[in-house]
Amino acid sequence: MENITEWLKENLVTIYNENPYIKLLDISIGHVEEGKVELHMPVLAGKHTNLYNIAHGGALASLGDSAMGIACATTGKKVVTLEMNMNFIKGAVAQSAIKAIGKVIHNGKTTMVAESEIIDSQNQILAKTRGTFFVIGMFEDNQD
Template identity: 60%
Template sequence: MINEFRLVKGHLENPFVDLLEMKIVEVGEGKATLTMPVAANKHTNLYNTAHGGSLASLADTVMGVACATTGKKVVTLDMNLNFIRPATPPETLSAFGRVIHNGNHTLVAETDIVDSMGNLILKARATFFVVGTFSAASEAIE
């Protein structure tokens, strides 16, 4: 449960998450908030807008963290993304993930990613498969 998790330095210990500069803002039972900058020449495509892959990674990560707060280790089975509008640098995006189904074998989560003005950039929903549980605080999310 949520009391098994602790925030340390406000980030996940994951090289890919570090590469994209994602940071945890808040976690709660079945929910999480992360941020990610949109930096030119790092998170952008040839049109100088946030690359779809970086947005998909943020969506997958925030929903995965929301799932982890339930005490379950999960992997992504399926994810649907709706790209609403572009995000251009310099910008910091916020992703709000929440679990909407917490089953024994699968979890379903959704997220909204918004820009600093609150404009919806992306909406996503994913199904996650439970592969285990967190048994100790040392395995907990950051």
């Protein structure tokens, strides 16, 4: 597998750092390599939590979906989610720092499959996701 270009890496970071929904959830991009990404999200009481004061399932689903989608994008392909499933394993308490590691497991011509693992600061698994993504185009370096 070829390494991700600096142009694509910078472009993806810019796109996601400016995305209003990503900003709303306070998601940030950590490590990026081709086929793999690490995202971070705090769990803030009253913002990311449900009535039990643990991370809302929708916030975790958004984090997992974003990690998988960005992992797919690191291959240079623009994708949209076709299908996603998620297993919630352990609650993420308020104020914990969590991260999602997204990985491409199938890089097809028209569809891709990815998975993510959401973990807390003690490396305990909080949730796992798997999704199928439809390729709608390619990212192109317009810097030539």
